[in-house]
Amino acid sequence: MLVLALDSSATASVALAKIHQDSGEVEMxxxxxxxxxxxxxxxxxxxxxxxxxxxxxxxxxxxxxxxxTGPGPFTGLRAGIVTARTVGFAWNKPVLGLMSLYALAEYVFEDARRAGNDSFVIVTDARRREVYSAKFLLENKGYTLVSGPCVGPAEEVPDVAAYGKGAGLYSDVMKTVEGFENHQPDAEYLLKAASRLGLENLSEDTSALYLRDSDAKVPAARKKASISAVTVPGEK
Amino acid sequence: MTKEPLVLGIESSCDETGIGIVRGNTLLTNAVSSSMDEHVRFGGVIPEIASRAHLDAFVPALQSALREADVTLDEIDAIAVTAGPGLSGALMVGVSAAKALSVATGKPLYGINHLVAHVGVGLLEDSGIEGHGAELLDQLPREGLGALLVSGGHTEILAVRDITSDVELLGATLDDAAGEAYDKVARLLGLNYPGGPAIDNAARAGHRKAFNFPRGLSARKFMGTAENPGPHRYDFSFSGLKTAVARVVEGFETRGEEIPVADIAASFQESVVDVITKKAMLACQEKGIKTLLLGGGVAANSRLRQLAADRCAEHGITLIIPKLSLCTDNGAMVAALGARLVAEGREPSGIDFETDSSLPVTTVLI
Known part of the structure; x- marks a missing residue:
C-alpha cells in the first residue's frame, strides 16, 4: 500500500512509503x-x-x-492541511487525519520503554510561553493516547518522562528526557504511527487542531460619553 | 499556447474564498464563499478567522466551480492565484492550495497581483461594463485607463497603461481603507457590520451638509499644485475623519441629546465620497486619463456611484463599473488576468514564490 504523509505542525515534512500489509513493515x-x-x-x-x-x-x-492535523502554529498547520486536501482532491485519493503528536510518540516510545516508564508525554512548542502536550500509555506492542492533545503552561504538563522540543524549552518544570530536546513531529514517523494504528482506524476528518480560539475579542459595547461621566471639579 | 486558455483563478487575500474559471475572455464560473458572517460580532475582518474559513472553504469551492463550469482539472491550461497584497495568513492558504493543485495536475501556476486583477475583470466579455466587451483594455489610449479601487482593505487610484506590464499607483490611503472607516463609524453610530450598506441606508434620511467633517489630505501642504504637486496629492487618509465623527457623537452623548444618526451618516459618507471622487478626478485630469473604472466592494455604495457619475460627466471622463459580483473580491478576476498572461506567453511563477502582503502594483506577475 502506497502512502503519502504530510506534516506541518512544527517543521514541514513529507514522506512517501510502502506499507507491506502482511508483515506490517513500513518501507520508506x-x-x-x-x-x-x-x-x-x-x-x-x-x-x-x-x-x-x-x-x-x-x-x-x-x-x-x-x-x-496538529496541534501547531496556525499558519504553518494550514499550509500542510490544505496541501494534503488539495492533492487528495485532484488525485481522487482519501485523505486521513492524524493528530501530529503521534509522530513523536512513534519515534520515542521504545526509548521510553527501555527507560522503564509506564507512560510518557509528548511536548511541543505552542509559543507564548505555552506548550502542546499529549500523554501516552505504553502497552505490550506500542502505546495509546490517554490524554490530550491540549495547550497550556508548561507547569501543567503531566509529571512523567517528557519528550520533544517543548520539553527541551521548559526542562526546569518537567521530566525532560535528554537527547530528544529538539525533536519535532515529522511525516516519516507520522506515517509509521498511522501504520501502527491501522489506516482503517483513521478518520477522514482533517480539521486543524487549533486548540486555541483566534485572539480576537468581541469589542465591548462602546462606552458612552455621558453627563455623569464628566468629572465635576471638587468632586472625587 | 492557445489564445483562449482555460484558466482557474484562486483568491484568498481577505475574507472571500473565490474560485473563478475563464476560457480566454469568457467567464465560466465565479464561486465565492465568504466568511463575512463570522466577522460581524467583531465589527471588522479578523485575519485568523478569515484564514480558518479559507482552509475549510477551499476544496468545496473548487469542487463547485469545476462542476458549475463543467470542466475537469485535466482540461485546465493554467492556474492563477492572488500572491498579494492582502492578509498574510489568508494569502498563504490560497497560495499553498494553488501550489498543491499545480503539483497535483502538472499545470503551470501564475502568482498575480490582487489590485491589478480588480482591473482585469475588464478583460472579460461579460463584465457588466456598459458599452464594452473584452476589447476594453486592448484599446487604451497612451495615457491608459484610470482605476479607482475602494473596499474594506483598499483605497487606491491606479493608472493602467498595459494590464500585464504597465500599471502605476497614483494614490493610496495612508491609514484606514475607506470601507474600514465605514465599519468603524457604523460602530460609533450603533449600526451593523458591514458598515458600508448600513451607513448608505441610514444616510438616505440625513442631510449631507449637517456636519462639516474633514476631507483628509486636502490641505495645500499635502496637495501642492498641478505643476508642483505636494507629497500626497492623490493620497487618502480617513483616520482623522473617524476621530472627528467620534468627537461629534461624544458631544451629543455628553449633552444627553439624541444622536442624529442619519445626519452624521450622510455627512460622514459625503466626506469620504467627496474626497475620493475629487482626488480621482484630479488624477485623471492631470494624467490625461479619459476613462475611469470603479472597483472594490464600496463600488456598491449609492452615493459613491452617483457622485462619481456626476463628476466624471462634468470632467468629460467615461465612468465604467463592472457588475457587483466582479467588483468585490473574486476568483474570476484572478483567472481573467491569468488567462491574459498565459495568452501573452508570459513565464509562469513556479511553485517556490512567497506571498507578499504588500505586493506593489508594478508587480503584475510575481
Whole structure:
C-alpha cells in the first residue's frame, strides 16, 4: 500500500512509503523535511513533488494520504492541511487525519520503554510561553493516547518522562528526557504511527487542531460619553 | 499556447474564498464563499478567522466551480492565484492550495497581483461594463485607463497603461481603507457590520451638509499644485475623519441629546465620497486619463456611484463599473488576468514564490 504523509505542525515534512500489509513493515521510499518552522507555504507542494520524483512513483498509484492535523502554529498547520486536501482532491485519493503528536510518540516510545516508564508525554512548542502536550500509555506492542492533545503552561504538563522540543524549552518544570530536546513531529514517523494504528482506524476528518480560539475579542459595547461621566471639579 | 486558455483563478487575500474559471475572455464560473458572517460580532475582518474559513472553504469551492463550469482539472491550461497584497495568513492558504493543485495536475501556476486583477475583470466579455466587451483594455489610449479601487482593505487610484506590464499607483490611503472607516463609524453610530450598506441606508434620511467633517489630505501642504504637486496629492487618509465623527457623537452623548444618526451618516459618507471622487478626478485630469473604472466592494455604495457619475460627466471622463459580483473580491478576476498572461506567453511563477502582503502594483506577475 502506497502512502503519502504530510506534516506541518512544527517543521514541514513529507514522506512517501510502502506499507507491506502482511508483515506490517513500513518501507520508506522518499522523505523531505525542513528544520525551520516558518516556510511551510513555500515548501509543502515542492516536497510532495520531490518525494514522488525521488521514488519514481506515479501519483495515481498512491492509495492514501495521511495528514498531520496538529496541534501547531496556525499558519504553518494550514499550509500542510490544505496541501494534503488539495492533492487528495485532484488525485481522487482519501485523505486521513492524524493528530501530529503521534509522530513523536512513534519515534520515542521504545526509548521510553527501555527507560522503564509506564507512560510518557509528548511536548511541543505552542509559543507564548505555552506548550502542546499529549500523554501516552505504553502497552505490550506500542502505546495509546490517554490524554490530550491540549495547550497550556508548561507547569501543567503531566509529571512523567517528557519528550520533544517543548520539553527541551521548559526542562526546569518537567521530566525532560535528554537527547530528544529538539525533536519535532515529522511525516516519516507520522506515517509509521498511522501504520501502527491501522489506516482503517483513521478518520477522514482533517480539521486543524487549533486548540486555541483566534485572539480576537468581541469589542465591548462602546462606552458612552455621558453627563455623569464628566468629572465635576471638587468632586472625587 | 492557445489564445483562449482555460484558466482557474484562486483568491484568498481577505475574507472571500473565490474560485473563478475563464476560457480566454469568457467567464465560466465565479464561486465565492465568504466568511463575512463570522466577522460581524467583531465589527471588522479578523485575519485568523478569515484564514480558518479559507482552509475549510477551499476544496468545496473548487469542487463547485469545476462542476458549475463543467470542466475537469485535466482540461485546465493554467492556474492563477492572488500572491498579494492582502492578509498574510489568508494569502498563504490560497497560495499553498494553488501550489498543491499545480503539483497535483502538472499545470503551470501564475502568482498575480490582487489590485491589478480588480482591473482585469475588464478583460472579460461579460463584465457588466456598459458599452464594452473584452476589447476594453486592448484599446487604451497612451495615457491608459484610470482605476479607482475602494473596499474594506483598499483605497487606491491606479493608472493602467498595459494590464500585464504597465500599471502605476497614483494614490493610496495612508491609514484606514475607506470601507474600514465605514465599519468603524457604523460602530460609533450603533449600526451593523458591514458598515458600508448600513451607513448608505441610514444616510438616505440625513442631510449631507449637517456636519462639516474633514476631507483628509486636502490641505495645500499635502496637495501642492498641478505643476508642483505636494507629497500626497492623490493620497487618502480617513483616520482623522473617524476621530472627528467620534468627537461629534461624544458631544451629543455628553449633552444627553439624541444622536442624529442619519445626519452624521450622510455627512460622514459625503466626506469620504467627496474626497475620493475629487482626488480621482484630479488624477485623471492631470494624467490625461479619459476613462475611469470603479472597483472594490464600496463600488456598491449609492452615493459613491452617483457622485462619481456626476463628476466624471462634468470632467468629460467615461465612468465604467463592472457588475457587483466582479467588483468585490473574486476568483474570476484572478483567472481573467491569468488567462491574459498565459495568452501573452508570459513565464509562469513556479511553485517556490512567497506571498507578499504588500505586493506593489508594478508587480503584475510575481
Amino acid at each position: 521510499l522518499a522523505h523531505r523535511r525542513t528544520s525551520d518552522t516558518r516556510s511551510h507555504a513555500e515548501v509543502m507542494a515542492r516536497f510532495v513533488e520531490e518525494t514522488l520524483h525521488d521514488a519514481a512513483v506515479d501519483p495515481f498509484s498512491i492509495d492514501v494520504i495521511v495528514c498531520g
